[in-house]
Amino acid sequence: MYSGRDEDYYDRRGEAELRRQFRRRLRLKRFLAALILLLGAALICFLLFLLGKGVVSLFKGGGSGSEYVEEAPGVKLEVVDNIYTPEELLRLFGKRADAGTPDNGSESTDTGAITSDVPDDTGAASGTESGTDSGSDGTGEHRLGLIAIDAGHGGMDSGTYNGDVLEKNINLAIALALRDELKSRGYSVYMTREDDTYVGLQKRAEIVNAQDGVLAFVSVHQNAVDSDKNKIYGVEAWTYKRDGCGELAQMVVDHVCEVTGAKNRGAAFKTNLVVTSKTTMPAVLVECGFLSNDEECAKLNSEDYQKLIARGIADAIDEFTASYY
Ligand SMILES: [Zn+2]
Incomplete structure (x- = not known):
């Protein structure tokens, strides 16, 4: 073709x-x-x-899923995040500024008058207080109930350290002393850990939130700086801007310093702490002292000093539960 x-x-x-x-x-x-x-x-x-x-x-912080690990060794801490100004103090704890005056706030209506000789509804409040002589505030009417204690770090997470002194161990020792002190005062106690185990930060908040009627949450930590190690020392309380948190933080740092004689470095709002921002009850993270400071580290490592800190925190819980609830 x-x-x-x-x-x-x-x-x-x-x-x-x-x-x-x-x-x-x-x-x-x-x-x-x-x-x-x-x-x-x-x-x-x-x-x-x-x-x-x-x-x-x-x-x-604040974003879901962020697990902020604080005070990694070598990281200088920012403490001046939001130290209370006098005006803020007045606004936040106006009624507390004149603690003891009968005309304080409406929040304490359920506890009635502040005089300490009226027995508490739940009874046994003042009866169980045996050895403590720190009743200068006259808080005889604190509400008894459940307090959650969180010993910071644990297990594979040692926190900060000074030589062979590890933060996780100091935290646990103070937390256990606090547990005993609070129990002796009639409180029930919930611990996020009672031995050297690792619990994630989110998990801590979750398990504490799952408990019914927690009056206050205290996370126990030790501080550290990377430079000027032996010049920086003292107690700080960190918290989150939620109901009751500011009051609780201020009371904890004040009472711990009162009992131990340590330097009061104040209370600060921090947005990036999981345990205070993700919990739902009044919560505080207390930095009991600086492990990076040799002198303070030696104190923090002694059982007597740990018990003093526990007493200071328990005094704060007494005052807080009396004024807040
Ligand atoms: Zn810590």
Whole structure:
């Protein structure tokens, strides 16, 4: 049907068509390769963005899932986050500023008058207080109930340290002393850990939130700085801006310093602490002292001093439960 000439013609035409097809395919391949590269780059950018957000939320805190680990050795602490100004103190604890005056706030209506000789509804409040002589505030009417204690760090997480003194062990010793002190005063106690085990920060908040009627939550920690180690010492209380937290933090730092004679470095609001921001009851994280300071470290490592700290915190719980509830 076809002449030789025609076939030759069609061969040449076919060859040109093949070349065109080949070029088209090449262009398509290049386009696809570029597209894949572009998508890959976009994906990497997106991942970096997520990572960045994660890092930012670490510092901002409050974001879900951020587990802020405080006072990693070598990291200088920012303590001046939100130290109470006198005006703030007045606004927050106006009624407490004149503790003892009968005209204080409406929040204490259920406990009636503040005089200490009226027995508590739940009874046995003052009866169980045997050895403590720190009743200068006259808080004989504190409400008894459940207090949650959190010994910071534990297990694989040692916290900060000075030589072979590990924060997790000091925290636990003070937490156990606090447990005993509170029980002797008639409180029930819930502990997030009672031995050297690791519990995640979110988990701590969750298990404490799951308990019914926790009056207050105290997380026990030790502080550290990276420079000027032996010049920096004292007690700090950190908390979150929620009902009752400011009062509790201020009372804890004040009472611990009163009992131990340690330097009062004040209370501060911190947004990036999981245990105070994710719990639902009045909560405080108390930094009982600086392990990085050799002198304070030696004190914190002694059983007597640990008991003093426990007494100070228990005094604060007494005052808090009497005034807040
Ligand atoms: Zn700690």
